Amino acid sequence: MHRWKPALAATLLGGLLLFLLIRFFFPWPFTEPTQPPSALSPRQDLEAFVKSYWQTPIALQGPPPPSYSKLEASLSPEACGSCHAQQHADWKESLHSRAMGPGPWGQIIDLTRNSPQEAVQCMTCHAPLSEQIPVLLKTTKSGDTAQEKNPHFDPKLQLQGIVCAACHVRNNERFGPPKAQSTMGAPYPPGTPNHGGVQRTSHFERAEFCRDCHQFDPENGVLVNGKPLQDTYREWKTSTWAKDGAACQDCHMSNRRHLWKGIHDREWVKGAVRVESQVKNNTAAGAPGSLGATVDVVNAAVGHKFPSYITPKVFVRAALLDDRDQILRGTQQERVIGWDARFEAGEWKEYFDTRISPGEKFQAIFEWTPTARARKIRAWVEVHPDHFYHVYFYPAYLQGEHLNPEGRKLIEKALKDSGNSHYVIFNELMPLN
Numbered sequence: 001m002h003r004w005k006p007a008l009a010a011t012l013l014g015g016l017l018l019f020l021l022i023r024f025f026f027p028w029p030f031t032e033p034t035q036p037p038s039a040l041s042p043r044q045d046l047e048a049f050v051k052s053y054w055q056t057p058i059a060l061q062g063p064p065p066p067s068y069s070k071l072e073a074s075l076s077p078e079a080c081g082s083c084h085a086q087q088h089a090d091w092k093e094s095l096h097s098r099a100m101g102p103g104p105w106g107q108i109i110d111l112t113r114n115s116p117q118e119a120v121q122c123m124t125c126h127a128p129l130s131e132q133i134p135v136l137l138k139t140t141k142s143g144d145t146a147q148e149k150n151p152h153f154d155p156k157l158q159l160q161g162i163v164c165a166a167c168h169v170r171n172n173e174r175f176g177p178p179k180a181q182s183t184m185g186a187p188y189p190p191g192t193p194n195h196g197g198v199q200r201t202s203h204f205e206r207a208e209f210c211r212d213c214h215q216f217d218p219e220n221g222v223l224v225n226g227k228p229l230q231d232t233y234r235e236w237k238t239s240t241w242a243k244d245g246a247a248c249q250d251c252h253m254s255n256r257r258h259l260w261k262g263i264h265d266r267e268w269v270k271g272a273v274r275v276e277s278q279v280k281n282n283t284a285a286g287a288p289g290s291l292g293a294t295v296d297v298v299n300a301a302v303g304h305k306f307p308s309y310i311t312p313k314v315f316v317r318a319a320l321l322d323d324r325d326q327i328l329r330g331t332q333q334e335r336v337i338g339w340d341a342r343f344e345a346g347e348w349k350e351y352f353d354t355r356i357s358p359g360e361k362f363q364a365i366f367e368w369t370p371t372a373r374a375r376k377i378r379a380w381v382e383v384h385p386d387h388f389y390h391v392y393f394y395p396a397y398l399q400g401e402h403l404n405p406e407g408r409k410l411i412e413k414a415l416k417d418s419g420n421s422h423y424v425i426f427n428e429l430m431p432l433n
C-alpha cells in the first residue's frame with residue numbers, strides 16, 4: 001500500500017515542474033488578465049468609443065452650458081472657423097463640405113417627401129447631426145417608427161453636409177485628437193474662449209473613426225458578387241498599409257489638414273499611381289498584332305483598391321499616330337480599370353472588377369497590324385471619378401415621372417458636373433523607328 005506513494009509524488013512533482021516550465025516559457029494560456037475584468041483592451045476600447053460616438057443621426061446637442069458665448073455654442077462651421085481658420089478654409093474646399101451638393105440633395109429632396117425614413121438614412125452619412133434633419137424618428141411601443149417635426153432643425157446647416165460638429169461635438173462638448181507637436185493654425189491668442197476645453201482621444205487618429213461612413217456592413221448590407229458596395233475600410237485593413245500602421249488620416253489628413261483629397265484630385269492621384277508604357281515593336285514580321293504597346297498601372301501608394309468605389313472608371317487608351325500626331329482612324333483601343341456593377345431589373349449585377357489592390361499592377365496590352373503611316377504610339381490614362389453617376393445613374397433617375405421640379409433641376413446640374421470631372425494622369429507619345 002505504501003509503494004505507489006513515491007511514484008505518485010514523483011509524478012506530481014514532475015507534473016508541477018512541467019507546469020511551471022510551460023508556464024514560464026508560454027505564460028499566455030495561464031496568466032490572469034493583468035487588468036481588472038471590467039477594463040477593456042485597447043482594441044475593445046476603440047470599438048466601444050466608435051460605437052457610441054457614431055450613433056447616427058447624432059443626438060440633438062441640447063441646451064449649451066451657460067458659460068458658453070454665442071460663438072462657442074454655435075454648430076455652424078463658420079463659427080468654428082472664427083477660431084479655427086485653417087481647418088475651416090481646408091474643409092470648405094473638401095468634398096465633406098459638399099456632401100449635400102446637387103447629387104445627394106436632389107435625391108434627398110424627393111425622399112424627404114415620399115420616404116422620410118430613407119432620407120434620414122442618407123443623411124446619417126451626408127449630414128448626420130439631428131439639427132440637420134427636419135424630422136425626428138421615434139420607435140413607438142408597438143415597434144413602429146413614428147416621425148415628428150424637429151423643432152431644432154436648421155435648414156442652412158442641413159445643406160452644409162458633414163460639418164465640423166459631426167466629427168467633433170457631442171452634447172455640446174468638443175472632442176479631438178491628442179495635442180499635436182506642431183499644431184497648425186493654432187496658437188490661440190491668450191484669453192480666447194475655449195468651449196470648456198477638449199476631450200482628447202487617440203481614437204481620432206484611427207481608421208475606425210472613418211469606418212461608419214466609408215464601409216457598408218459586410219454582413220447585412222447589399223453585396224454584389226460577395227462584396228459590399230462600399231468596402232474601403234476592409235480593403236485598407238487587409239493591405240500592408242494597415243499592417244504598417246498607416247491609417248486613413250496619415251494619407252488623407254497628413255499634418256492634420258482637413259482637405260480629404262481623393263479620386264477627384266488629379267495631382268493627388270498622380271502622386272500615388274505609377275504609370276509606365278513601352279513599345280513592343282516587332283514590325284519586321286509585319287504580321288497582324290506584331291506592333292504593340294504595354295501600359296502598366298501600379299497602385300503604388302493608394303491605401304485601398306484603386307479606385308475603391310463603383311463610381312469611378314479609369315480608361316487606359318492607346319492609338320497609332322500619323323506624321324502630324326493625328327490618331328489613325330480605327331486604331332484607338334481601350335482597357336478599363338474599375339468595378340463595373342449596375343442596378344438592373346431590380347438587382348445589382350457585376351460586369352467586371354479590374355480594380356488594383358495596394359502594391360499590385362494592371363497591365364494593358366495593345367496590338368495592331370503595322371502600317372507605313374504609323375509614326376508614333378500614343379498611350380494615355382484618363383480618370384473619370386463620377387463615371388457611374390454620369391453614364392448610368394443620373395440619366396436613369398431623370399426618367400422618373402414624379403420628380404419634384406427643384407429636385408429635377410439639381411439632378412440636371414449633378415449630371416452636368418459629373419461629366420466634367422475627368423482628367424488625364426498620363427500621356428506619352430512613343431516614336432516608332
Ligand code: HEC
Pocket residue numbers: 071072074075076079080081082083084164165168169174175176177179183186188192193194195197198
Ligand atoms: C471662440 C473661439 C472658439 C470657437 C468658436 C471654437 N473653438 Fe475649438 N478651440 C478653441 C481653443 C482656444 C482651443 C484650445 C483648447 C485647449 O487646448 O484646451 C480649441 C480647441 C479645439 C479642438 C482641439 C484641437 C486643438 O487645436 O487643440 C477642437 C477639435 C476644436 N476646438 C473644435 C471646435 C469645433 C468643431 C468648433 C465649432 C463647433 C469650435 N472648436 C469652436 C477656441 C474655439
Ligand code: HEC
Pocket residue numbers: 098099100101102103104107108118121122123124125126212213214215216309311312414
Ligand atoms: C454609409 C454611408 C452612406 C450612406 C448611408 C449614403 N451615402 Fe452617399 N456617399 C457616401 C460616400 C462615402 C460617398 C463618396 C463616394 C465617392 O467618393 O465615390 C457618397 C457619395 C454619394 C454621391 C456622389 C457624390 C456627390 O456629391 O455627387 C451621391 C449622389 C450620394 N452619395 C447619394 C446618396 C443618397 C441619395 C443616399 C441615400 C439613399 C446615400 N448617398 C446614402 C456615403 C453614404
Ligand code: HEC
Pocket residue numbers: 077080081084087088089091096162163164165166167168176177179180182183184204205209249250253255256258
Ligand atoms: C470627417 C470628420 C471631420 C470633420 C468634418 C472635421 N474634422 Fe477636425 N479633425 C478630424 C480628425 C480625425 C482629426 C485628427 C486628425 C489626425 O489626428 O490626423 C481632426 C483634427 C482637428 C483639429 C486639431 C488640429 C491640430 O492641428 O491639432 C482641429 C482644431 C479641428 N479638427 C477642427 C475642425 C474644424 C473647425 C472643422 C470644420 C471646419 C473640422 N475640424 C471638421 C475630423 C474631422
Ligand code: HEC
Pocket residue numbers: 095096098099100101104124125126128162166167209210211212213214248249252253260261262263264265385
Ligand atoms: C459622417 C460620415 C463621414 C465620415 C465620418 C467620414 N466621411 Fe469621408 N465622405 C463622406 C461622404 C458622404 C463623402 C462624399 C461627399 C460627396 O462627394 O458628396 C466623403 C468623401 C470623402 C473623400 C473624398 C472622396 C473623393 O471622391 O474624392 C475622402 C478622401 C474621405 N471622405 C475620407 C475620409 C476620412 C479619411 C475620414 C475619417 C477621418 C472620413 N472620410 C470620415 C462621409 C464621411
Ligand code: HEC
Pocket residue numbers: 207210211214232233236241246247248249250251252261262263268269272301302303304305306307308309310311312
Ligand atoms: C496610403 C495612403 C492612403 C490610405 C492609408 C488611405 N487612402 Fe484613401 N485614397 C488614397 C489615394 C492616393 C486616393 C486616390 C486614388 C483612388 O481614388 O483610389 C484615395 C482615394 C480615396 C477615396 C475616393 C474614392 C475612390 O473610389 O477611390 C476615398 C473615399 C478614400 N480614399 C477613403 C479612405 C479611407 C476611409 C481610408 C481608411 C480606411 C483610406 N482612404 C486610406 C490614399 C490613401
